[in-house]
Amino acid sequence: MDTLFSHATVVTMDESMHIYTDGFVGITGGRIAYVGKNPPPEGGKPRKIIDAAGMVLMPGLINCHTHLPMTILRGCADDYDLQTWLTQHIFPREDRLDDRCVKAAALLGIAECLQFGVTSVSEMYDHVGAIAEAAAESGIKANISRGTTMFIGDDFDFETFPACRELAAAREKWDGYDSGRLRIEAAIHAEYTSTHQLWDAVSEYCINEGVRLQVHLSETENEHSSCLEKYGLTPAEVLDCHHVFDVPAVAAHCVWLSESDMKLLAKRKVSAVHCPVSNLKLASGVADVPAMVRAGMNVALGTDGTASNNNLDLFEEIKYAALLAKEKHHDPTALAAPAALMMATVCGARAQGREAECGMIKTGMDADLILLDFTRPHLMPCHNVLSSLAYSARGGDVVMTMVRGRILYAEGKFPTIDLSAVVKDLAEYAMPRVFHPEEQEAKS
Amino acid sequence: MDTLFSHATVVTMDESMHIYTDGFVGITGGRIAYVGKNPPPEGGKPRKIIDAAGMVLMPGLINCHTHLPMTILRGCADDYDLQTWLTQHIFPREDRLDDRCVKAAALLGIAECLQFGVTSVSEMYDHVGAIAEAAAESGIKANISRGTTMFIGDDFDFETFPACRELAAAREKWDGYDSGRLRIEAAIHAEYTSTHQLWDAVSEYCINEGVRLQVHLSETENEHSSCLEKYGLTPAEVLDCHHVFDVPAVAAHCVWLSESDMKLLAKRKVSAVHCPVSNLKLASGVADVPAMVRAGMNVALGTDGTASNNNLDLFEEIKYAALLAKEKHHDPTALAAPAALMMATVCGARAQGREAECGMIKTGMDADLILLDFTRPHLMPCHNVLSSLAYSARGGDVVMTMVRGRILYAEGKFPTIDLSAVVKDLAEYAMPRVFHPEEQEAKS
Numbered sequence: 001m002d003t004l005f006s007h008a009t010v011v012t013m014d015e016s017m018h019i020y021t022d023g024f025v026g027i028t029g030g031r032i033a034y035v036g037k038n039p040p041p042e043g044g045k046p047r048k049i050i051d052a053a054g055m056v057l058m059p060g061l062i063n064c065h066t067h068l069p070m071t072i073l074r075g076c077a078d079d080y081d082l083q084t085w086l087t088q089h090i091f092p093r094e095d096r097l098d099d100r101c102v103k104a105a106a107l108l109g110i111a112e113c114l115q116f117g118v119t120s121v122s123e124m125y126d127h128v129g130a131i132a133e134a135a136a137e138s139g140i141k142a143n144i145s146r147g148t149t150m151f152i153g154d155d156f157d158f159e160t161f162p163a164c165r166e167l168a169a170a171r172e173k174w175d176g177y178d179s180g181r182l183r184i185e186a187a188i189h190a191e192y193t194s195t196h197q198l199w200d201a202v203s204e205y206c207i208n209e210g211v212r213l214q215v216h217l218s219e220t221e222n223e224h225s226s227c228l229e230k231y232g233l234t235p236a237e238v239l240d241c242h243h244v245f246d247v248p249a250v251a252a253h254c255v256w257l258s259e260s261d262m263k264l265l266a267k268r269k270v271s272a273v274h275c276p277v278s279n280l281k282l283a284s285g286v287a288d289v290p291a292m293v294r295a296g297m298n299v300a301l302g303t304d305g306t307a308s309n310n311n312l313d314l315f316e317e318i319k320y321a322a323l324l325a326k327e328k329h330h331d332p333t334a335l336a337a338p339a340a341l342m343m344a345t346v347c348g349a350r351a352q353g354r355e356a357e358c359g360m361i362k363t364g365m366d367a368d369l370i371l372l373d374f375t376r377p378h379l380m381p382c383h384n385v386l387s388s389l390a391y392s393a394r395g396g397d398v399v400m401t402m403v404r405g406r407i408l409y410a411e412g413k414f415p416t417i418d419l420s421a422v423v424k425d426l427a428e429y430a431m432p433r434v435f436h437p438e439e440q441e442a443k444s
Numbered sequence: 445m446d447t448l449f450s451h452a453t454v455v456t457m458d459e460s461m462h463i464y465t466d467g468f469v470g471i472t473g474g475r476i477a478y479v480g481k482n483p484p485p486e487g488g489k490p491r492k493i494i495d496a497a498g499m500v501l502m503p504g505l506i507n508c509h510t511h512l513p514m515t516i517l518r519g520c521a522d523d524y525d526l527q528t529w530l531t532q533h534i535f536p537r538e539d540r541l542d543d544r545c546v547k548a549a550a551l552l553g554i555a556e557c558l559q560f561g562v563t564s565v566s567e568m569y570d571h572v573g574a575i576a577e578a579a580a581e582s583g584i585k586a587n588i589s590r591g592t593t594m595f596i597g598d599d600f601d602f603e604t605f606p607a608c609r610e611l612a613a614a615r616e617k618w619d620g621y622d623s624g625r626l627r628i629e630a631a632i633h634a635e636y637t638s639t640h641q642l643w644d645a646v647s648e649y650c651i652n653e654g655v656r657l658q659v660h661l662s663e664t665e666n667e668h669s670s671c672l673e674k675y676g677l678t679p680a681e682v683l684d685c686h687h688v689f690d691v692p693a694v695a696a697h698c699v700w701l702s703e704s705d706m707k708l709l710a711k712r713k714v715s716a717v718h719c720p721v722s723n724l725k726l727a728s729g730v731a732d733v734p735a736m737v738r739a740g741m742n743v744a745l746g747t748d749g750t751a752s753n754n755n756l757d758l759f760e761e762i763k764y765a766a767l768l769a770k771e772k773h774h775d776p777t778a779l780a781a782p783a784a785l786m787m788a789t790v791c792g793a794r795a796q797g798r799e800a801e802c803g804m805i806k807t808g809m810d811a812d813l814i815l816l817d818f819t820r821p822h823l824m825p826c827h828n829v830l831s832s833l834a835y836s837a838r839g840g841d842v843v844m845t846m847v848r849g850r851i852l853y854a855e856g857k858f859p860t861i862d863l864s865a866v867v868k869d870l871a872e873y874a875m876p877r878v879f880h881p882e883e884q885e886a887k888s
Contacts, residue, residue, distance in 0.1 A: 071824075075831035079780035107671035112821035253651035280767035281835070283776045310835040311822040332727045377556035378755040378839075379876060380515075380867060387519035391725070391754040395822075396840030423824060431825060 001034070001046040003027040003367075003403060008052030009374065009385055010035065010363040013059050013345045014130040019385060025057060025368040030404035035361055050400075054375040056385060059250040059361055060119025060401060061366040062348025065214075065252040065302025067125050068109035068134075069102045072430055082220075082282055084159060093417035093434045102127035107422045114140060114409040114417075116395025117370035122250060122273070122302070122352055124214050126185045128166060132174040135182055139408045139416045141368070143352050145187035145214045146170065149312035150198040157199040171211070179405070183212070183353075186245065189396045190216040191235040192223050199242035201336060212353060213244065217251035217272075217284075224256035231330045236261040245270050250351050252302060253278075254292065255285040262298040266296035271351035274343065278304035286324050289343075290334055300351040301343045313395035316345050322390055337390035357437035371400040379400040445478070445490040446849060447471040447811075448742035451707075452496030453818065453829055454479065456805040457503050457789045459702040459807045461782060463829060469501060471811040474848035479805055498819040500829060503805055504790025504845060509658075509696040509717040509746025511569045512553035512578075513546045516752040516874055517701025526726055534751060544573035545874035551866045556756045558584060558853040558861075560839025561814035563846075566694060566717070566746070566796055568658050572610060576618040578628055581857035583852045583860045586811070587796050589631035589658040590614065594642040602645045603795075605693035614657070627656070627850070632688065634660040635679040636667050643686035650691040650735050656797060657688065661716075662705070663697035664728045667816045680705040689714050694795050696746060698736065699729040715795035718763035718787065722748030723810075733787075734778055744795040745787045757839035762788050766834055805872040815844040 003026070010023035012035065026034035026046060031371055035041040054076050060385045077089030097105075100126070113121060123131060128146045135142040146167040150156060167186055174182040182298055186206050214340035218224045218235050234259065241247065245268035254272040257265070265385055266270065274287050274329045292299050301317045303309050318340045325335035349359025358368040372393060379397065382388050401409040432438055446472070453468035456479065470478035470490060478484040487562040519535030541549075546569070557565060566583035567575060572590045579586040596598060602608045611630055619628040630650050632638055650657050662668045662679050671679045680701065682691065689712035698716040701709070709716065718731050736743050745761045747753050762784045769779030793803025802812040816837060818826055823841065826832050845853040854862055877884055 041789050057834055059599060065608040074827065074836065076827065077829040078831040078835060079777050085776070108821055108824065115821055131770060185660075222820075277767065278769045281776065283770045283774050283778075286771065296611040306836075310831065313822065313838075316838075323721065326727045327730065330727050332525055332529070332725065334727075376553055377759065377863070378750075379516075379558055380552065381518060381870060383518065384522065387754065391519065392750075392840055394757075394840055396838055419821070426825060438518045 001026045001028050003048045003050060004040065005050050005052045005057050006039065008055055008057035008371070010361060011056055011058040011385055011389065013342065013361050014360045026339060026370070027131070029406045029407070030367055032361060032363050032365050032367050035363060036239065043357050047267035052371055054373070056372045056374050056400070057358055057361070058370055058372070058389070059345045060370050061117050061344045062120045062276045062300065062352060062359065063113060063118045063270070063302055063312065063314050064122045064250060064300035064348050064351045066121055066123055066306060066312060067159050067277055067305035068123055068131060068254050069097065069105040069125055069127070070123065070305030070307045071109040071112070072101065072426060072434060075421065077307065078310070078312050080356040096437055097127065098433070099127050099130040099426070101433060103130040103134050103423040104422050104430050106131045107138065107417055108426065109306070109312060109424070110138045110140050111414050111417050111419055114138070114401045114414060115398065116313045116315065117372070117401055118312065118314055119349045119368040119370070120124060120352060120354065120358065122214060126163065126166065128170045128184070129173065132170060132177070132182055132184070136174070136177055137416060139403050139406055141184045141354070141403060142183050143212070144170070144174070145150070145431055147187045147189040148191040148198060148202065149189045150195055153193055154245070156197045156201065158205060164205070165203070184303035185212040185214055187214040187243055188239070190223070191220070191227055196242055199239060199244055203243040203246060207243065211247065213247055213249040215239065215244065215249065215251055217254055218256040218261070219253035221256050233332045234258055236264055240264060240268065248353055252304070253284070254285045255279055256295040257292070257294070259291070262292050262295035262297060271298040271300055271347070273300045274321055276300045276317055276324050278308045281308050282321070286328050289321060289325050290329060290386065298347050298350050298397040299343055314344050315393055315395045316436040318390055319421065335354065337386040341386060365407040367402055369402045370398050373399045445470045445472050445484065445493060447492045448484065448490035449494050449496045449501050451776065452481070452499055452501035452815070454805060455500055455502040455829055455833065457786065458804045458806050460664070463882070464533060469805060469813070471849045474811055474850070476581070476805060476807050476809050476811050477825060478809055479752070484541035494711055495667040497845070498817070500816045500818050500833065501805070502816070502833070503577070503789045504814050504847065505561050505788045506564045506793045506796060507557060507562045507756065507758050508566045508682055508694060508744035508792050509719055509748060510553070510565055510756060511551040511566055511749035512565065512567055512575060513541065513569055513571070514749030514751045515553040515556070516545065516549040516870060518754050520626040521751065522754070540878045540881055541571065541876070543571050543574040544869070545877060546576050547574040548866050548874050551582065551861055552574045552870065553756060554578060554582045554584050555858050555861050555863055555866070558582070558759045558845045559842065560759065561816070561842035561845055562756065562758055563812040564792070564796060564802065566658060566719065570607065570610065572614045572628070573617065576614060576621070576626055576628070580621055581860060583847050583850055584849060585625050587629050587656070588618070588625045589629040591631045591633040592642060592646065593633045593637040594639055596639055600641040600645065602649060608645070608649070616729065629656040631658040634650065634663070634667070635671055635683055638710060641685055643683060645686055647687040651687065651887065655691065657691055657693040657803070659683065659688065659695050662697055662700040663723070665700050668700035678702055679709055684708060687853055692797055696748070697723065697725055697731065699731045701736070703735070703739070706736050706739035706741060715742040715744055715791070716806045717744045717767055717795065719746045719748040720761055720768050725752050730772050730777070732772060733765060733769050734749050734773060742791050742794050743787055744792040757841045759786050759837055762834055770885070781830040784834050785830060811849040812848055813846045814839045814842050817843045839884055870880055
């Protein structure tokens with residue numbers, strides 16, 4: 001046995017929601033080898049023992065929708081209306097990103113994820129090669145997709161379309177990297193930023209190649225109703241007509257789904273990713289999570305990017321999800337703590353196609369684990385650990401993050417990320433390039 | 445000069461919202477003696493220099509509505525409907541609290557407040573003497589009120605009514621303690637838990653004695669409409685008829701105020717205290733903060749008690765307030781970061797009657813200050829410090845809390861609170877008494 005956690009409150013998130021109040025979890029070869037309320041037989045002979053008294057050990061969280069490199073834009077444009085935000089502040093700056101900027105910004109985002117107990121992310125952006133490099137070096141798990149857009153008048157050929165070429169190249173280099181730690185997926189940015197030629201081509205590619213897909217779906221009322229006007233179909237319906245959901249897919253936001261959309265997506269086994277903080281911040285609305293669950297959909301959680309949040313703290317999303325559901329349904333019993341925690345763990349694993357390997361503490365699964373310090377005032381007393389995790393805890397309470405048995409964050413340090421080098425590169429290269437291009441031009 | 449903070453990003457929250465990016469703040473005799481972008485003249489000759497490079501220095505936050513001793517009930521009863529929650533889980537346990545339980549639980553709550561950067565609280569509960577002792581010992585500022593209730597059939601005489609006697613006794617012992625650090629106020633729990641005899645008597649007492657008042661107001665739709673049915677008046681109107689708002693008052697929640705209520709309360713200079721997390725958790729609704737502000741009301745922030753939150757993190761409330769306002773008004777520009785931060789600082793000071801002494805970093809004001817560590821991944825890069833404070837930061841980012849120049853929290857430690865003794869007393873005395881009374885009886 002490589003590592004043994006002792007005396008932890010173990011929140012397994014397994015099918016019976018077992019909780020061990022003075023429990024032991026043993027790890028061998030990056031996998032969970034033992035879970036129990038007693039020490040393992042013959043002590044397990046671990047090479048390392050982590051005394052977790054006063055701590056909660058739980059599965060690492062899974063952030064199912066983000067745009068990691070947007071850390072570089074964190075707080076640069078808040079409290080604007082959506083059009084001004086996008087067209088004047090976000091797009092012009094994103095256009096100036098290159099691979100080096102993206103890698104540094106992604107590493108900063110990954111550090112934040114690890115510090116806050118996230119062990120796997122689903123990512124949609126461009127420069128996916130740079131993001132994959134960052135994920136590969138850091139040790140985090142990631143399902144990385146290349147967001148594709150296409151407008152009427154674009155000539156379209158999958159083989160030559162830049163975004164699709166980038167997708168194909170990234171798949172070749174990175175898909176399955178490190179025994180599946182990294183996966184490359186396809187993405188259609190959204191219905192309203194693309195046309196049927198793209199949908200047909202991407203869905204055909206995914207079906208032929210066995211590739212999963214990510215898409216933004218019905219995020220705003222305007223998007224949803226404009227689609228109805230244009231096609232007489234909802235975004236979910238029109239994409240489904242073009243076989244987009246014939247492969248495992250993840251739909252972010254799902255704020256304005258109709259009831260029949262939910263039934264359709266449930267039938268197609270599309271996972272929704274609820275991003276409550278981003279939805280509120282951009283005044284997009286509040287997705288109806290209980291209704292989606294009732295319709296049979298798997299609903300996971302995501303932070304979206306840091307330009308509309310502005311952090312990557314999935315514990316924050318857990319609480320927002322639970323509280324907003326109670327308000328939306330005028331029912332304090334709606335989306336209770338256990339369900340909210342499931343969204344961030346088992347449901348996230350299912351959305352990523354990783355349900356066999358993570359999301360629970362169970363023998364045979366990957367040791368993707370986090371420890372939280374429950375000796376802090378706001379986590380005492382602990383009458384109900386699931387309540388405390390959902391309603392009191394925050395990402396900042398995480399003191400250790402481990403992926404496949406490897407510690408990627410502990411005691412304020414990141415063994416796999418040189419954070420000061422990343423910050424320096426952002427400050428000296430990336431931010432001037434993105435925010436002060438006129439000075440860059442003057443220099444050259 | 446006693447203390448000099450150097451090289452901080454100083455967020456003054458003053459009338460011009462001055463921010464110094466490499467600033468200096470000097471303290472003498474518990475007051476702010478210097479604020480500037482250069483070191484003080486002749487170096488100030490401070491006895492202690494705190495190098496705050498990479499940190500943000502701002503005014504301590506003011507939590508304008510809480511029930512500190514409810515920390516003992518944290519997480520014991522979540523995700524229930526309101527009636528079950530109150531009648532089966534909260535009230536029976538509260539009935540078993542004594543002064544010793546309340547003091548320990550209040551000290552735990554105060555520790556949490558200090559750890560999260562709160563330097564002053566407005567409190568409503570009973571056993572106010574015990575709470576005052578806790579506040580006195582800890583060094584925090586507090587406006588403490590005795591929540592009074594009265595039901596038809598109660599005989600009423602102010603001099604002998606237990607809650608009012610407790611109020612009078614607490615005022616005599618604690619009001620103005622330590623040069624006004626503690627203040628004792630009156631409180632009417634709510635319109636629906638009392639009758640006009642109480643309102644008349646308490647308002648008369650407050651007017652005669654110059655005492656401020658706290659009240660829960662229009663928290664739920666049921667409360668608001670039941671009052672209209674009973675009296676033909678809203679809760680605000682009926683209390684106003686009985687002169688309750690003839691003294692400076694603070695009204696918590698204000699979720700269901702009518703437009704004319706807002707005008708009335710603005711005219712009476714009643715401060716509202718917005719408690720967004722609690723309101724969502726109990727499915728009470730979302731108060732219309734922009735409308736209250738437009739009507740001329742001062743609106744502060746509060747956490748309510750930890751049984752309906754479940755933490756005392758006012759940074760969390762800041763973000764919820766901003767985001768919920770955007771959603772409620774379908775407007776991403778609503779309640780922007782500066783306004784949300786003002787609610788937790790200057791507006792809170794105004795609500796407490798402390799606007800001359802705290803809420804801003806300004807020479808002459810009390811040195812009620814907090815430091816946040818901005819070298820953490822989620823706070824980098826910092827394009828806009830007010831955005832970062834509102835949308836990225838959390839209570840856990842506070843690394844130092846100071847009240848009147850005295851450090852009450854730093855580096856994980858509480859110089860004025862023996863936290864392990866408090867936790868021990870809660871575990872060995874208070875929790876058995878409150879949660880296992882049958883075992884207590886068996887023993888005796």
